[in-house]
Amino acid sequence: xxxxxxxxxxFRTEYSKIIAxxxxxxxxxxxxxxxxxxxxxxxxxxxxxxxxxxxxxxxxWLYTVAKNKxxxxxxxxxxxxxxxxxxxxxxxxxxxxxxxxxxxxxADSQLAMIFTVCHSSVSEEAQIALxxxxxxxxxxxxxxxxxxxxxxxxxxxxxxxxxxLREEKIAITPPTVQMVTERMETVLTTLYLLFNEGYYSVSxxxxxxxxxxxxxxRLCLLLLENPLTHTPAANALMALMCFHASRFEARxxxxxxxxxxxxxDTLLWNKDLVEKGIFYLNSSASGNQLSKFHLEAGxxxxxxxxxxxxxxxxAILQLYNKLLMLEYTPVAALNxxxxxxxxxxxxxxxxEAEKLNLxxxxxxxxxxxxxxxxxxxxxxxxxxxxxxxxAHSESDRQLIQxxxxxxxxxx
Amino acid sequence: MKDFLFLxxxxxxxxxxxxxxxxxxxxxxxxxxxxxxxxxxKLADRGNRLETGGLVIRPGNLITDGPFCEIKESLGGxxxxxxxxxxEATEIAQGCPVYEIGGSLEIREIxxx
Numbered sequence: 001x002x003x004x005x006x007x008x009x010x011f012r013t014e015y016s017k018i019i020a021x022x023x024x025x026x027x028x029x030x031x032x033x034x035x036x037x038x039x040x041x042x043x044x045x046x047x048x049x050x051x052x053x054x055x056x057x058x059x060x061w062l063y064t065v066a067k068n069k070x071x072x073x074x075x076x077x078x079x080x081x082x083x084x085x086x087x088x089x090x091x092x093x094x095x096x097x098x099x100x101x102x103x104x105x106x107a108d109s110q111l112a113m114i115f116t117v118c119h120s121s122v123s124e125e126a127q128i129a130l131x132x133x134x135x136x137x138x139x140x141x142x143x144x145x146x147x148x149x150x151x152x153x154x155x156x157x158x159x160x161x162x163x164x165l166r167e168e169k170i171a172i173t174p175p176t177v178q179m180v181t182e183r184m185e186t187v188l189t190t191l192y193l194l195f196n197e198g199y200y201s202v203s204x205x206x207x208x209x210x211x212x213x214x215x216x217x218r219l220c221l222l223l224l225e226n227p228l229t230h231t232p233a234a235n236a237l238m239a240l241m242c243f244h245a246s247r248f249e250a251r252x253x254x255x256x257x258x259x260x261x262x263x264x265d266t267l268l269w270n271k272d273l274v275e276k277g278i279f280y281l282n283s284s285a286s287g288n289q290l291s292k293f294h295l296e297a298g299x300x301x302x303x304x305x306x307x308x309x310x311x312x313x314x315a316i317l318q319l320y321n322k323l324l325m326l327e328y329t330p331v332a333a334l335n336x337x338x339x340x341x342x343x344x345x346x347x348x349x350x351x352e353a354e355k356l357n358l359x360x361x362x363x364x365x366x367x368x369x370x371x372x373x374x375x376x377x378x379x380x381x382x383x384x385x386x387x388x389x390x391a392h393s394e395s396d397r398q399l400i401q402x403x404x405x406x407x408x409x410x411x
Numbered sequence: 412m413k414d415f416l417f418l419x420x421x422x423x424x425x426x427x428x429x430x431x432x433x434x435x436x437x438x439x440x441x442x443x444x445x446x447x448x449x450x451x452x453k454l455a456d457r458g459n460r461l462e463t464g465g466l467v468i469r470p471g472n473l474i475t476d477g478p479f480c481e482i483k484e485s486l487g488g489x490x491x492x493x494x495x496x497x498x499e500a501t502e503i504a505q506g507c508p509v510y511e512i513g514g515s516l517e518i519r520e521i522x523x524x
Binding site: 314317318320321322324325328332333336337340344352355356357 | 439442445446447449450451452454457
């Protein structure tokens, strides 16, 4: 790798690992201390590598420097040391800090951190921000870009979340059976939201979006590697993410604009990821709990079939029926109605659509327009105009305008 | 919002004699109908199906096989729907597949204790 790109790359891959290990060492009381040490480590690397050249094994170098800085930090801050040294989970003589940065220790620490970040005392928004920050090594600016908000908001959100963890005295420990029972659902939901943030978010195309998705998948793999967290629902979530990710290359054009499912070049769909998805979907088929991830993975599986068959849409319709019985969301209600049109008939779907009562939702009007298009193109046109008026983001408005133009050309 | 209990009654013994294809198509109709209620965010409880067998217990420990033998229509299942009014609940009840097998639907408002 080129020297200039090396440090940012290492920052992305190593920052969160060292943070996890140090947090695991210090506990939630000293997350900021861990962050300072790791930032300082990278700062030192930036200074020294520029002058003296890149060391032979940059990762090992970073680990050694991080360890030394931790040791020095504890030595220097006598008071601090006195205060926390007795609480350190692995106390040893004198400097008291032998920090283990082996692959296993890193994986264990990150798994422990996932469960800490997903503690119910932290709000959903903050959980995602914390996960991006501590587990994925995203900076405040990057998170702000991804959430379409400003640095201050993200900074405050992270600060509050860290304070909360401290106040509630949330320990960073490897997941126990009890923790898995209590928190696994939140953990999976956070990873699901993290993935969706990258995949669907209104903030449009951003290179970080894809990385958000990749990180969610990496963390989900971490769960699958531990026997305690290798649950059917975790497998289902992984399958869901693989199926969605298989369309990454096909869903944006060279200008970064979103290409809708039905307009995608199916040759660009990644077959390896589809295969992997099927593998995880099969692994998820055990136990007696049908989670929403199972149902969504099933729906995503059928979407990897480009053929527009009635069998496909009937399967999707039934999965949406079950999903809605489990949990209502406007998106599921709209998608279910589309599947109904494909599996049963459009007239029935229009009737059902008009009962949905989602008149503040732009996608509701997009759906209605699509259903009306074959019978009443003029009405379809008006519906799209309404959708455009209430659309939230510029990229959505552009997408709707494109459809309006297409309709005009057809007429 | 009020909760309404939907009780489905039909001759389920007769119903079970239908062909597998017919049964499957009925299952789809039920799923589509309940899915449609859920899509309107008006399903409070997806409910359950009830088995055909059962007992009725009366004072004096008098146990009988229930009313199932005497009347043709037995209770086959229930769901709970949440709507603002009884009228709205009745409207939802219009599309119920139970009528297709000659059954009936009873709506009862749930009074929360």
